[in-house]
Amino acid sequence: MAQKILGIDLGARSVKAVLLESTYRGFTVRDHGAAVVPPGEGPLLGRQVATLEALIEARGWRFGDTVAALPGTGLSSSLVTLPFTDLRRIEQTVPFEVEGQLPFDLAAVAWDWQLLGAREGRSDLYVGVARRQELADLLAALAPLGVDPRAVLPPGPAYAALLASGAAGSPPGPEPGEDPAAEVVIDLGQERTSLCVVVDGTCEQARTFPFGAALLARALARDLGCAEAQAHELLSAEARRRPLDPGLASLAADPRAAEGLRRALAGLVRELRATLRAWRARAGPRRVVRAHLCGELGRLPGLPELLAAEVEGPVAPLALSGPAGEAIPAEEAPAQALALALALRGHQGGRAPRLNLRRGDLAFTRDFEHLKGRVLRLGVFAALLVLLAVASAGAKVFALARQEALLDRALCDAEQKLLGRCFPSFEEAQSVLRGRGAAAGLPRVSAVDLLSELSDRVPPEVKVRFEKMDVTRDKLHLEGSTDSAESVDKLVGGIKGSRCFSDARSGSARKRSDGKFEFSIDAGLTCLDGAGREPAGRG
Numbered sequence: 001m002a003q004k005i006l007g008i009d010l011g012a013r014s015v016k017a018v019l020l021e022s023t024y025r026g027f028t029v030r031d032h033g034a035a036v037v038p039p040g041e042g043p044l045l046g047r048q049v050a051t052l053e054a055l056i057e058a059r060g061w062r063f064g065d066t067v068a069a070l071p072g073t074g075l076s077s078s079l080v081t082l083p084f085t086d087l088r089r090i091e092q093t094v095p096f097e098v099e100g101q102l103p104f105d106l107a108a109v110a111w112d113w114q115l116l117g118a119r120e121g122r123s124d125l126y127v128g129v130a131r132r133q134e135l136a137d138l139l140a141a142l143a144p145l146g147v148d149p150r151a152v153l154p155p156g157p158a159y160a161a162l163l164a165s166g167a168a169g170s171p172p173g174p175e176p177g178e179d180p181a182a183e184v185v186i187d188l189g190q191e192r193t194s195l196c197v198v199v200d201g202t203c204e205q206a207r208t209f210p211f212g213a214a215l216l217a218r219a220l221a222r223d224l225g226c227a228e229a230q231a232h233e234l235l236s237a238e239a240r241r242r243p244l245d246p247g248l249a250s251l252a253a254d255p256r257a258a259e260g261l262r263r264a265l266a267g268l269v270r271e272l273r274a275t276l277r278a279w280r281a282r283a284g285p286r287r288v289v290r291a292h293l294c295g296e297l298g299r300l301p302g303l304p305e306l307l308a309a310e311v312e313g314p315v316a317p318l319a320l321s322g323p324a325g326e327a328i329p330a331e332e333a334p335a336q337a338l339a340l341a342l343a344l345r346g347h348q349g350g351r352a353p354r355l356n357l358r359r360g361d362l363a364f365t366r367d368f369e370h371l372k373g374r375v376l377r378l379g380v381f382a383a384l385l386v387l388l389a390v391a392s393a394g395a396k397v398f399a400l401a402r403q404e405a406l407l408d409r410a411l412c413d414a415e416q417k418l419l420g421r422c423f424p425s426f427e428e429a430q431s432v433l434r435g436r437g438a439a440a441g442l443p444r445v446s447a448v449d450l451l452s453e454l455s456d457r458v459p460p461e462v463k464v465r466f467e468k469m470d471v472t473r474d475k476l477h478l479e480g481s482t483d484s485a486e487s488v489d490k491l492v493g494g495i496k497g498s499r500c501f502s503d504a505r506s507g508s509a510r511k512r513s514d515g516k517f518e519f520s521i522d523a524g525l526t527c528l529d530g531a532g533r534e535p536a537g538r539g
Helices: 044-059 087-101 132-145 160-164 213-224 228-239 246-253 255-283 303-310 322-327 337-351 366-419 426-434 437-441 447-457 485-496
Strands: 003-010 014-022 027-036 065-069 076-082 109-119 122-131 151-153 182-188 192-199 202-210 288-294 315-317 464-471 475-482 501-506 517-525
Touching (some): 003 337, 014 044, 014 337, 027 044, 027 322, 027 337, 044 132, 076 087, 109 132, 109 255, 122 132, 122 202, 132 151, 160 182, 160 202, 182 255, 182 337, 192 255, 202 255, 213 228, 213 255, 228 246, 288 303, 447 464, 447 485, 485 501, 485 517
Parallel strands (some): 065 151, 288 315
Antiparallel strands (some): 014 027, 109 122, 182 192, 192 202, 464 475, 475 517, 501 517
């Protein structure tokens, strides 16, 4: 069944969202959009949520699940290495490791971990930590919109979903004898930058740190002697490849602009170099065959050239392929990267790595509510089935009781015609019938009763086949075959031990050409009924 998932990126200057339809076979990007967060006083989160609400209403989006990235720069992350790989021990140990790194109580933060890799009996974990109140405020602000994110993630590790799903294309294959190729995603946003090193669709290193367009705009404004708003407008126009108005064009032509931007971006180069160095220290000397530039400044001219020295392969703005590339234009792909990655993380479902800041009393609960509703419906269905079963059983009992009454009435009518009155039991009527006229010649027991008694009296070791059984009023005559004359004697001895047969004796016995012995046995009948029991009353 198709499921619609909304990935939400609450940026400091704009809100981006991607609506994705997820099925068992794959996914389709149904729509995407972005809206500028209006400037003003008051909490930034309130303006971001209001912008998101307007975007959802304007697009007319209807969705089931949502996945969001935690906005702001309050998120911190760390790498934890444990000397074992057992997931149960990791689950038990990580809280103590995290608490030891925090200057305050663990209950004051929202946190979770994700396995980055296991090598030589060790486990490397990404641990994301944010203030618990910050997450609670986000959930409370989204609730009036009917948005209850299934997962709230740190942005860094989320980018691996772009590569795991094939939305960013396939990386160049490794050289013969080399380890799988690595790729790096670099998202340069307004207030923060996220890095993610991905190998075979799996995140092996991730970071989010304060560095973005706001810092670059301040540096440019200082070097050019212009307003910070002008510097930011220049960066935005350059990143979006828009024509510049005369005022911005003169600023861009100033030689100090290019030099100042290069100096400001040196901090990003240092952070990328440190991240890759830390990753290689754990994973070994590995090549990064491609770098994807994302975020609001992902298409900033000159950025690929500055970062090229840190990566062995090409550095370029994110280029989408497949269903994502068909729905999102190339010029919008870098800015929509995080929203798309979050939606794809939701599409992965149970296949996604474990990482969700919504834990404990802030955990996503709609699944449990849905489950309770389903259990209630199943309980009603079960009660109906039990009720129908009871009704069906009652109807069958009623029908059987009625049929039994009809049979008793028919038997009573027959006894009335033959014997002049109705007897309380069939056995009593049968004994009276045997003592009258021609009926007195009837055998006292039936052939079925005698055969049952006879089968009980055949010794277990004797293999016998009865071929003829004649029953008269007082006698039984048997004919059959067995494997030896000794078996005939054992059979006669067994019959003599019965209360139903007396004077059992064998007649002629002869050996046939197939080695079997034919025999005949005659005995008197002494049974009261078919099993030597007193007659039972009519039930």
